[in-house]
Amino acid sequence: MSDVMFVQILDLVCGGLLLSGVLMLWRRELAAIVRLLVVQGVLLAALAVLLGVREHSVELYLVAVGVLVLKAVVLPGVLHRVLRDSGDVREAEPLVNVTSSLLAAALLTLVAYAVSRPLVALAPSATTRALPVGLAVVFLGFFVLVTRRHALSQVVGFLLLDNGIAATAFLATSGVPLVVELGGSLDLLLLVLVLQVLAARMRLTFGRTDMDELSELRD
Amino acid sequence: MTAIGGLGTAVLLAPLVAPLLAGGAAALLGWRRAVAWSAVAASAVILASGVLAAVATADGSVLVAGDLLRADALTAVMLLVIGAVAVIATWSSVGYIDQELAAGHTDARGAGRYGLLVPMFLAAMVLAVLAGNLGVLWASIEATTIVTAFLVGHRGGRKAVEATWKYVIICSVGIALAYLGTVLVYFASQHSGMGSEGSLDWTVLLEHADRLDPGVMRVAFALLVLGFGTKAGLVPMHSWLPDAHSQAPAPVSALMSGVLLSVAVYALLRYRVIAVAALDPGFVRGLLLVAALTSLALAASMLIAQRDYKRLLAYSSIEHMGLVVLGAAVGTRLAVAALLLHILGHGLAKSVLFCGSGQILALEGTTQISGVRGLLARRPVLAGTFALGLAALLGLPPFSLFVSELALARAAADAGLGWAVAVALVLLLVVFVAIASHGAGMLFGRPPALAASPSAAPPPATAPLPTAAAVSAVLTMTPVRPQTMQPVRSAGGVAPLVTGLAVLAALGVVAWPLDQLLRAAALIAGTP
Numbered sequence: 001m002s003d004v005m006f007v008q009i010l011d012l013v014c015g016g017l018l019l020s021g022v023l024m025l026w027r028r029e030l031a032a033i034v035r036l037l038v039v040q041g042v043l044l045a046a047l048a049v050l051l052g053v054r055e056h057s058v059e060l061y062l063v064a065v066g067v068l069v070l071k072a073v074v075l076p077g078v079l080h081r082v083l084r085d086s087g088d089v090r091e092a093e094p095l096v097n098v099t100s101s102l103l104a105a106a107l108l109t110l111v112a113y114a115v116s117r118p119l120v121a122l123a124p125s126a127t128t129r130a131l132p133v134g135l136a137v138v139f140l141g142f143f144v145l146v147t148r149r150h151a152l153s154q155v156v157g158f159l160l161l162d163n164g165i166a167a168t169a170f171l172a173t174s175g176v177p178l179v180v181e182l183g184g185s186l187d188l189l190l191l192v193l194v195l196q197v198l199a200a201r202m203r204l205t206f207g208r209t210d211m212d213e214l215s216e217l218r219d
Numbered sequence: 220m221t222a223i224g225g226l227g228t229a230v231l232l233a234p235l236v237a238p239l240l241a242g243g244a245a246a247l248l249g250w251r252r253a254v255a256w257s258a259v260a261a262s263a264v265i266l267a268s269g270v271l272a273a274v275a276t277a278d279g280s281v282l283v284a285g286d287l288l289r290a291d292a293l294t295a296v297m298l299l300v301i302g303a304v305a306v307i308a309t310w311s312s313v314g315y316i317d318q319e320l321a322a323g324h325t326d327a328r329g330a331g332r333y334g335l336l337v338p339m340f341l342a343a344m345v346l347a348v349l350a351g352n353l354g355v356l357w358a359s360i361e362a363t364t365i366v367t368a369f370l371v372g373h374r375g376g377r378k379a380v381e382a383t384w385k386y387v388i389i390c391s392v393g394i395a396l397a398y399l400g401t402v403l404v405y406f407a408s409q410h411s412g413m414g415s416e417g418s419l420d421w422t423v424l425l426e427h428a429d430r431l432d433p434g435v436m437r438v439a440f441a442l443l444v445l446g447f448g449t450k451a452g453l454v455p456m457h458s459w460l461p462d463a464h465s466q467a468p469a470p471v472s473a474l475m476s477g478v479l480l481s482v483a484v485y486a487l488l489r490y491r492v493i494a495v496a497a498l499d500p501g502f503v504r505g506l507l508l509v510a511a512l513t514s515l516a517l518a519a520s521m522l523i524a525q526r527d528y529k530r531l532l533a534y535s536s537i538e539h540m541g542l543v544v545l546g547a548a549v550g551t552r553l554a555v556a557a558l559l560l561h562i563l564g565h566g567l568a569k570s571v572l573f574c575g576s577g578q579i580l581a582l583e584g585t586t587q588i589s590g591v592r593g594l595l596a597r598r599p600v601l602a603g604t605f606a607l608g609l610a611a612l613l614g615l616p617p618f619s620l621f622v623s624e625l626a627l628a629r630a631a632a633d634a635g636l637g638w639a640v641a642v643a644l645v646l647l648l649v650v651f652v653a654i655a656s657h658g659a660g661m662l663f664g665r666p667p668a669l670a671a672s673p674s675a676a677p678p679p680a681t682a683p684l685p686t687a688a689a690v691s692a693v694l695t696m697t698p699v700r701p702q703t704m705q706p707v708r709s710a711g712g713v714a715p716l717v718t719g720l721a722v723l724a725a726l727g728v729v730a731w732p733l734d735q736l737l738r739a740a741a742l743i744a745g746t747p
Contacts, residue, residue: 118434119403123410138399145392151384158391165399172406177419179287180354184398187361191391194368198387201372201380214381217462219521219530 001053007126009050014133016043017167018109021140021160025101028091033156034079040163041072047167051127051174063175067166070185075159075192082152082199086209095147104143112136119172131171137164151199151209155192162188227282230271231290234298234345237264238338245334249327250316254334258309261338265345266302269295277735279742289351289422292739296559297348297485303722304477304566305341308470310715311574312337315470318581324374333373333468339366340474344482354419356486357394357401360450363479364390370471371463382459382466389459393449397486400442404493407435421489428496437502440494443487444506450483452537453544454513461521464533465586469577472529476536476573477566484543484562488555488744491547495746500550507548512642514541519646522653527586528579531657532572535612538650539565542627545643549631555745556737557626560730564619564723568611571719575605578712579661588657592664602662604716609658611723613651619726 020040024033045068052060096104112135120128141161145154169176176184199209206213241261245254272295275282282290290298316333319325325333343366347359364387372383401419409417411430418424424431449456464472487507494503518538525531539561546558576586578601583591594602611618624647631640726733 115438118432118438119406122407122432122435142392145388154388158388158395161392161395165395165402168399169402173402173409173417176354176402176405177352179352180358180401180419183355183358184361187358187365190365191361191387194365194387198368198372198380198384202384205377205380214384216378217381217385217465219461219525 003126006050006054010047010126010130013043013047013050014130014167014171017047017163018133018136021137021164022102022105024144024156024160025105025140026098028094028098030083030088030091030150030152031080033091033153034076034083037079037156037159037163038072038076040160041068041070041076044071044163044166044170047170048175051170055174057174059178060175063178063181066181066185070189071159071163071166074189078192078196079152079155082155082196082209085200086152086203088150088152088209091148091150091153093149094153095149101143101147105140108139108143109136112139127171127174131168134164134166134168134171137161137167140164149211151195151202151211154211155195155199158195159192226271227275227290228284230268230275231282231284231288231349234265234268234302235342235349237261238342238345242335242338242342245331245338250320250330250334252313255309255313255316258312258334258338259306262302262305262309262341264302265298265341266306269298269300269302272298273733273736277739279739283351287352287355288349290349291743292736293485293488293559293743294348295736296563296733296740297482298345300481300563300566301341301344301348301478303563303719304474304570307567307570307574307715307719308473308477309337310718311473311570311577311712312468312470314712315468315574315577319468322581329373332369336366336370337471337474340370340471340479344478347482348485351421352419353401353404353421353424353489356489357398360397360447360483360486361391361394363482364394364450367467367471367475367479371467373468373471374466379466382462386459386463389456390450393446393456395446396442396449397446400439400446403435403439403442404431404490407431407439407497424493425496428493431493431497433498436494436497440490440498440503441506443490444510447483447486447490448510448544451480451487451540451544452514453510453540454517454537457514457517457537460537461530461533464536464573465527465529469573469580470570472532472577473570473573476532476569480536480540481543481562481566484540484547487544488547491550492744492746495550500746504548504550507544507550508636508639511541511545511548512639512646514538514544515643515646519649519653522650522657525653525657526588528588528591528657528661529573529576529586531588531654532569532576535650535654536565536569538646539569539612542624542643542647545631545639546627548639549627549634549636550746551630551634552738552741552745552747553626553633554630556741557623557630559737559740559744560619560726560733561623561627563733564611564623564726567719567723567726568608568618568620571604571608571716571723572612575601575608575716579605588661591661593662594664595662600713604713604720606658606662607720608716609654611720613654614647617727618723619730620723622727622730 020036045064048064113132116132144157238261241257272290276292276295343359343362350356368387372379411427413427452460518534521534543558546554614620614624628640
């Protein structure tokens with residue numbers, strides 16, 4: 001693959017990652033948000049393949065397959081089940097409206113570029129120059145976590161954050177050592193399963209899966 | 220190192236395998252006496268491995284097993300802490316679960332899950348301190364969140380679900396930030412000239428620490444403090460802690476407070492050494508100082524008006540982690556030795572207090588401080604251990620927290636941080652008054668009028684016990700022996716607590732068994 005083509009595809013994939021994150025702020029329909037998460041999982045796998053081609057690394061191809069299965073199939077599948085069981089269709093009342101959310105997204109992306117300047121400066125290359133995109137997705141995940149009230153949206157926010165970190169890891173270091181990657185993926189899978197069970201318990205005890213119900217414990 | 224290679228492997232593998240076996244036994248057999256005691260045995264194995272590791276590493280040598288497991292003096296101290304707290308907590312669990320079964324708060328399935336998850340929790344913490352690779356350290360701390368999630372919500376009900384959800388979400392986000400920090404450290408190591416591969420191996424990183432890029436390390440260390448600080452209960456990511464600690468079963472609270480928080484601090488200690496070598500030490504010290512002092516201040520302010528004694532203990536954990544991180548901010552060898560002794564003392568005192576608070580809850584049926592009055596007159600043994608535990612926690616002699624707090628203050632003053640000591644001492648005074656007055660109310664106070672506990676939870680002790688026990692025994696097919704029931708079992712329930720207090724006092728009077736080990740650990744984690 002020629003350098004120019006590599007950079008073009010890389011920018012395309014990273015642009016897609018950022019765009020799918022921003023669209024999650026735009027959509028209210030929970031099913032659509034989960035579909036965006038699938039798109040993002042596929043793009044992450046594509047990023048791993050792209051870096052694998054560049055570095056002739058079989059390990060990265062394997063990681064790409066793992067990412068695809070975990071982030072584009074298994075985790076969205078779990079979320080779909082939660083969604084089906086809960087019967088909720090839309091995020092009821094986010095704390096921040098769509099327009100302000102999109103403005104915040106723009107602002108957070110700028111912050112991501114500012115924060116990652118020392119990282120890019122250490123090893124300037126096409127991949128590290130795309131690194132702020134990963135951080136921007138991390139910030140977007142944070143934003144979703146803080147502003148959305150539905151249990152599922154909070155899980156989505158966490159997964160968005162995790163996708164951002166995974167993207168940053170690929171862009172900065174072409175992935176972490178395999179043992180860490182495996183441990184991290186296993187932890188992530190178990191965590192989402194734990195959250196699924198918790199969401200079910202929440203529905204059982206509160207009748208809703210809404211964060212507003214969680215207000216009994218305080219000082 | 221080569222001479223003790225075989226023994227080294229055994230010492231490193233045993234504390235991992237033993238809890239896994241105990242957990243496996245619980246998964247296969249469900250909750251029974253033998254299973255409960257096997258968890259105690261597994262904790263004893265961890266403690267024994269800690270002692271062996273301490274003997275082997277006190278001279279500065281390192282035990283290694285394979286590529287991933289290693290133990291130096293710092294690891295040995297942490298193994299001792301985990302083992303000691305785990306023995307008290309699992310020992311108390313035997314009576315605790317019997318009591319929960321008898322009172323109908325849990326069923327055979329719940330008890331079996333408890334029997335499985337507690338040893339897994341121990342194994343995850345042991346792996347965290349044995350890991351030579353900082354990535355594995357991260358993954359095992361993350362794993363503790365997963366295994367403790369269902370322990371926090373073990374009692375069920377609205378509050379348990381709420382506490383668990385907050386715990387899992389906040390800690391996962393925090394630990395995800397620590398992962399990002401870990402990735403950035405790896406990124407810096409790839410570009411430090413140690414070869415293009417880079418490394419997350421602690422020893423390799425430390426060797427090349429002065430060549431890590433300061434710009435990247437600054438971002439990375441800030442993320443690591445925020446991330447592991449979440450798990451350690453430091454401000455501003457502490458908000459899960461009082462909820463989770465107050466809802467979890469008493470022995471689990473003991474483990475979370477006594478060990479889990481310290482394991483997160485241990486991760487920070489490992490990274491601190493690297494960061495100090497890579498960055499200007501002022502940045503590292505400033506960051507840790509802010510975290511430490513704000514945590515102390517928050518804890519002090521929340522303790523004053525606290526109405527719930529389990530939350531009181533939880534905020535006191537934030538306070539003590541603040542002190543420990545203050546020691547890390549100072550970072551000299553004396554400070555590190557002192558903070559490690561403090562971690563051990565806090566772990567023992569807190570496990571005694573949390574396990575004791577579980578028995579008070581079972582007795583009184585409320586977690587409200589105002590609902591517990593005149594305990595000393597009614598239950599002198601339990602109240603006495605609780606009182607001594609509070610005294611230990613408040614840093615009174617002869618307990619070891621007195622020694623460690625004194626040493627921390629001296630180390631900070633030596634390092635030119637006298638103002639920080641002054642601030643901390645004022646805050647500690649507030650904490651002292653708050654805890655002492657709440658504690659005095661619970662212990663002395665006027666005994667409540669007959670059955671004056673109009674709380675939501677019915678006092679289980681007053682239930683017709685023989686019937687309840689028989690019913691639960693039939694329903695759950697669990698053998699409940701008469702001597703495990705409420706009126707008689709308090710003596711057995713207090714035994715682990717008294718043991719913990721005795722060790723705590725002994726450590727305060729004669730620290731010599733730990734002296735050399737703490738010195739060796741301070742050489743590893745401290746800077747001259």
